[in-house]
Amino acid sequence: MSTRIRRPDRRECERCGRVERWSDDADAWRVDDGEGDVYCIHEWDINGSFVPFEKGGA
DSSP states (O other): OOEEEOOOSEEEBTTTOOEEEEETTTTEEEESSSOSOTTSOOOBOTTSSOOOEEEOOO
16 A cells, blocks of 8 residues: 655635645646735645545555
8 A cells, every 4th residue: 555645736825815726737826716926925735634644545
């Protein structure tokens, strides 16, 4: 049995509400909705419900 580590494809700032999505084309995070404070020191929910580990089959 193997374990795969995944990365999130969406994140939201807990302070200003800015939403970003991962862009494979740009290999970077991109603003999703165009809202949020660009001067915010973004507080991403790193301890939330996203689970980075995925169990695989043998």
